Amino acid sequence: MMMSVDDLTAFLAKEYPQLAESGDFVVDEVAPMSAKLRMRYDRRHLRPGGTISGPSMFTLADVGLYCAILGELGPVAMAVTTNLNINFLRMPGQRDLVAVCRLHKLGKRLAVGEASLVQAGPDGRETLVAHATATYSIPPRSSSGGAVI
Amino acid sequence: MMMSVDDLTAFLAKEYPQLAESGDFVVDEVAPMSAKLRMRYDRRHLRPGGTISGPSMFTLADVGLYCAILGELGPVAMAVTTNLNINFLRMPGQRDLVAVCRLHKLGKRLAVGEASLVQAGPDGRETLVAHATATYSIPPRSSSGGAVI
Amino acid sequence: MMMSVDDLTAFLAKEYPQLAESGDFVVDEVAPMSAKLRMRYDRRHLRPGGTISGPSMFTLADVGLYCAILGELGPVAMAVTTNLNINFLRMPGQRDLVAVCRLHKLGKRLAVGEASLVQAGPDGRETLVAHATATYSIPPRSSSGGAVI
Amino acid sequence: MMMSVDDLTAFLAKEYPQLAESGDFVVDEVAPMSAKLRMRYDRRHLRPGGTISGPSMFTLADVGLYCAILGELGPVAMAVTTNLNINFLRMPGQRDLVAVCRLHKLGKRLAVGEASLVQAGPDGRETLVAHATATYSIPPRSSSGGAVI
Numbered sequence: 256m257m258m259s260v261d262d263l264t265a266f267l268a269k270e271y272p273q274l275a276e277s278g279d280f281v282v283d284e285v286a287p288m289s290a291k292l293r294m295r296y297d298r299r300h301l302r303p304g305g306t307i308s309g310p311s312m313f314t315l316a317d318v319g320l321y322c323a324i325l326g327e328l329g330p331v332a333m334a335v336t337t338n339l340n341i342n343f344l345r346m347p348g349q350r351d352l353v354a355v356c357r358l359h360k361l362g363k364r365l366a367v368g369e370a371s372l373v374q375a376g377p378d379g380r381e382t383l384v385a386h387a388t389a390t391y392s393i394p395p396r397s398s399s400g401g402a403v404i
Numbered sequence: 405m406m407m408s409v410d411d412l413t414a415f416l417a418k419e420y421p422q423l424a425e426s427g428d429f430v431v432d433e434v435a436p437m438s439a440k441l442r443m444r445y446d447r448r449h450l451r452p453g454g455t456i457s458g459p460s461m462f463t464l465a466d467v468g469l470y471c472a473i474l475g476e477l478g479p480v481a482m483a484v485t486t487n488l489n490i491n492f493l494r495m496p497g498q499r500d501l502v503a504v505c506r507l508h509k510l511g512k513r514l515a516v517g518e519a520s521l522v523q524a525g526p527d528g529r530e531t532l533v534a535h536a537t538a539t540y541s542i543p544p545r546s547s548s549g550g551a552v553i
Numbered sequence: 554m555m556m557s558v559d560d561l562t563a564f565l566a567k568e569y570p571q572l573a574e575s576g577d578f579v580v581d582e583v584a585p586m587s588a589k590l591r592m593r594y595d596r597r598h599l600r601p602g603g604t605i606s607g608p609s610m611f612t613l614a615d616v617g618l619y620c621a622i623l624g625e626l627g628p629v630a631m632a633v634t635t636n637l638n639i640n641f642l643r644m645p646g647q648r649d650l651v652a653v654c655r656l657h658k659l660g661k662r663l664a665v666g667e668a669s670l671v672q673a674g675p676d677g678r679e680t681l682v683a684h685a686t687a688t689y690s691i692p693p694r695s696s697s698g699g700a701v702i
Numbered sequence: 703m704m705m706s707v708d709d710l711t712a713f714l715a716k717e718y719p720q721l722a723e724s725g726d727f728v729v730d731e732v733a734p735m736s737a738k739l740r741m742r743y744d745r746r747h748l749r750p751g752g753t754i755s756g757p758s759m760f761t762l763a764d765v766g767l768y769c770a771i772l773g774e775l776g777p778v779a780m781a782v783t784t785n786l787n788i789n790f791l792r793m794p795g796q797r798d799l800v801a802v803c804r805l806h807k808l809g810k811r812l813a814v815g816e817a818s819l820v821q822a823g824p825d826g827r828e829t830l831v832a833h834a835t836a837t838y839s840i841p842p843r844s845s846s847g848g849a850v851i
Contacts, residue, residue, distance in 0.1 A: 309466055309485055310459040317458055336458055337812060338785055338837060340489040340638045342665050342686060344658045359681055360642045364811055365784065365839065367640050369667075369684070383657055386667070388640060388686060390785060390837070392812065486663060487636055487688060489787045491814050491835060493807045508833055509791045513662055514635060514690065516789050518816075518833070532806055535816070537789060537835060539636060539688070541663065607764055607783055608757040615756055634756055638787040 257329035260285055263322050266330050271318070280318065285326040288358040292319035296351050307347040307384075316341060316370035316387035319354030324366050324391060327358070334366060334391040341387040350374050352384065359388075366391040406478035409434055412471050415479050420467070429467065434475040437507040441468035445500050456496040456533075465490060465519035465536035468503030473515050473540060476507070483515060483540040490536040499523050501533065508537075515540040555627035558583055561620050564628050569616070578616065583624040586656040590617035594649050605645040605682075614639060614668035614685035617652030622664050622689060625656070632664060632689040639685040648672050650682065657686075664689040704776035707732055710769050713777050718765070727765065732773040735805040739766035743798050754794040754831075763788060763817035763834035766801030771813050771838060774805070781813060781838040788834040797821050799831065813838040 258266065263282045267274060274280045283291040294307075294315045317336055324334050351374065358368040372385040407415065412431045416423060423429045432440040443456075443464045466485055473483050500523065507517040521534040556564065561580045565572060572578045581589040592605075592613045615634055622632050649672070656666040670683040705713065710729045714721060721727045730738040741754075741762045764783055771781050798821070805815040819832040 309488070310463045313462045313488075314459045336492055337814075338489070338491050339458070339462075340487070340686065340787060342487050342657070342688065343485055344665060359640070359684055367642060367684070367784075386657055386665075386686065388638065388684065390640065486665075489638060489835065491806070491837065493814060508789070508830055516635075516791060516833075535806055535814075535835065537787065537833065539789065607786070608761045611760045611786075612757045634790055636787070636789050637756070637760075638785070640785050641783055 256285055256287070256326045258285065258326050262330070263290075263325060266325065267318070267322075274314070274318065280315070282322060283353065285322060288323065288327065288361065290319055290323035290326055290356045292322055292354045292356065294352045294354075296349055307349075307352060309341075309343065312343070312347075312352070312372055312385050313339065313341060313387075315352060315354045316356075316372060316385070317389060319356040319370050320358070320366075320368045320387075320389050320391070323356045323358050323368060324361065324393075327361055328393070334393055337365075337390050337392050339387060339389040341385060343385050345382060345384050347372075347374055347384040348376075362393070364393055366393055405434055405436070405475045407434065407475050411479070412439075412474060415474065416467070416471075423463070423467065429464070431471060432502065434471060437472065437476065437510065439468055439472035439475055439505045441471055441503045441505065443501045443503075445498055456498075456501060458490075458492065461492070461496075461501070461521055461534050462488065462490060462536075464501060464503045465505075465521060465534070466538060468505040468519050469507070469515075469517045469536075469538050469540070472505045472507050472517060473510065473542075476510055477542070483542055486514075486539050486541050488536060488538040490534060492534050494531060494533050496521075496523055496533040497525075511542070513542055515542055554583055554585070554624045556583065556624050560628070561588075561623060564623065565616070565620075572612070572616065578613070580620060581651065583620060586621065586625065586659065588617055588621035588624055588654045590620055590652045590654065592650045592652075594647055605647075605650060607639075607641065610641070610645075610650070610670055610683050611637065611639060611685075613650060613652045614654075614670060614683070615687060617654040617668050618656070618664075618666045618685075618687050618689070621654045621656050621666060622659065622691075625659055626691070632691055635663075635688050635690050637685060637687040639683060641683050643680060643682050645670075645672055645682040646674075660691070662691055664691055703732055703734070703773045705732065705773050709777070710737075710772060713772065714765070714769075721761070721765065727762070729769060730800065732769060735770065735774065735808065737766055737770035737773055737803045739769055739801045739803065741799045741801075743796055754796075754799060756788075756790065759790070759794075759799070759819055759832050760786065760788060760834075762799060762801045763803075763819060763832070764836060766803040766817050767805070767813075767815045767834075767836050767838070770803045770805050770815060771808065771840075774808055775840070781840055784812075784837045784839050786834060786836040788832060790832050792829060792831050794819075794821055794831040795823075809840070811840055813840055 281293040355371045430442040504520045579591040653669045728740040801817045820828045
């Protein structure tokens with residue numbers, strides 16, 4: 256991998272200080288074409304009815320997929336989200352929520368992936384709470400692998 | 405309309421205290437099958453590069469469409485977002501961003517609409533920054549128009 | 554399962570005579586919350602450049618997910634597609650294309666699922682050619698399991 | 703415009719012979735960042751229940767938006783659909799269906815647009831039957847405007 260869990264954690268802390276300050280977003284794993292990002296349960300993410308808010312879930316899916324791209328391309332890449340489609344399937348419980356992210360394609364210009372937002376229940380079984388697919392525009396890179404600026 | 409701009413403002417203040425406290429989200433207009441929601445420019449919504457964050461734009465589109473539904477159905481309806489698809493088209497500037505929302509369909513079970521996120525430039529011309537379509541599940545209502553609980 | 558591969562094949566032949574007459578669409582598998590539908594390679598599905606057309610891929614994903622729903626609910630259900638989002642990832646080759654379909658949710662009113670459109674290469678390795686997620690509206694059913702008409 | 707209605711009609715006849723042979727798809731209009739494509743009512747597009755099939759509507763939206771792009775860029779551009787999201791809103795009647803297409807963005811690498819699929823009723827009023835948004839990848843062009851091959 257171009258970036259480890261520690262590299263990604265440090266990168267997010269610098270690039271997304273608001274996420275990092277909250278301490279709620281934790282990089283659990285990075286692997287070829289994939290990543291896992293955890294959102295620790297906190298009252299801030301709640302919306303009426305005691306459920307986790309849509310924007311918090313959007314953020315988790317989007318940043319999780321961004322981590323999967325960074326793991327492949329390294330920190331120079333400033334990928335930009337161009338499309339995100341999210342289906343909200345079940346009311347999440349008041350527990351940690353994990354984005355299991357997998358890239359379908361990492362092309363020269365576009366990356367496409369899916370994020371399954373899952374929660375572990377009291378019995379340890381995982382429930383799919385929401386599912387997103389997203390497309391990212393990859394900036395042109397020089398032949399040495401660095402971003403062209 | 406079942407709810408006026410003032411009704412919607414009071415409703416959001418009660419139901420979404422975090423949005424309301426910020427003072428950033430302002431209901432500009434509600435009309436048949438449509439609504440306009442404004443996000444006042446504030447440093448909080450920024451992400452690296454000085455642009456407005458994706459989650460803030462998601463929230464603006466989602467809450468704006470929710471206002472259009474509430475305007476038609478009244479405050480009893482607890483519509484739930486089931487799908488939201490958003491295209492990010494241009495980097496927004498550091499200015500107010502307005503969601504111009506229009507319902508395509510308001511059925512018994514599903515509502516579908518689109519939100520155009522626009523900014524007025526220094527010359528007054530509007531630029532389309534992002535565009536979302538979303539589906540909401542409408543809870544069953546009694547024949548008298550009230551929600552069945 | 555409420556319907557077997559043979560049941561589904563007979564159902565599609567009756568309900569979608571155009572698909573069935575072509576002989577191109579074959580139900581490979583039905584299992585809990587899932588199904589596999591194969592589109593045999595045929596010149597008719599080509600578009601300029603020798604690739605399989607977008608509408609053919611749309612049909613494969615849509616009918617494949619419909620089979621997964623029918624397998625769970627039985628032939629009385631007239632589920633209707635309300636939303637379909639498809640990402641085209643790679644040019645398909647001139648070979649069979651299989652929709653591997655999985656339901657994320659089968660609720661009382663909505664079903665949501667994903668279809669991975671894959672091709673086996675000459676070396677047997679599978680390539681993901683396109684990926685779709687879709688939502689279906691489920692008609693009200695009587696308590697005995699039959700559709701309410 | 704780089705291409706007129708007649709240019710587009712001739713282009714589609716050559717590039718999409720199957721569409722053209724049917725005689726069902728008619729370019730009604732091309733204008734800056736927009737186009738209208740009509741699908742003449744024909745029994746072939748029907749699905750069970752006497753309604754127009756989803757794949758036919760997919761095709762109408764996709765080809766209509768492609769026409770809007772061709773009108774701007776000319777026939778050299780081989781734009782490729784990368785994402786299409788479609789909401790089916792109402793059962794279409796057994797009448798012509800028109801895709802009113804508008805580009806939201808025509809960038810160097812990506813084009814994004816929306817297609818409203820409408821039908822004129824017996825009273826002349828238009829009904830929105832389906833709504834799609836789609837993204838196209840634009841191939842690199844030489845500085846003289848021609849496609850780089």
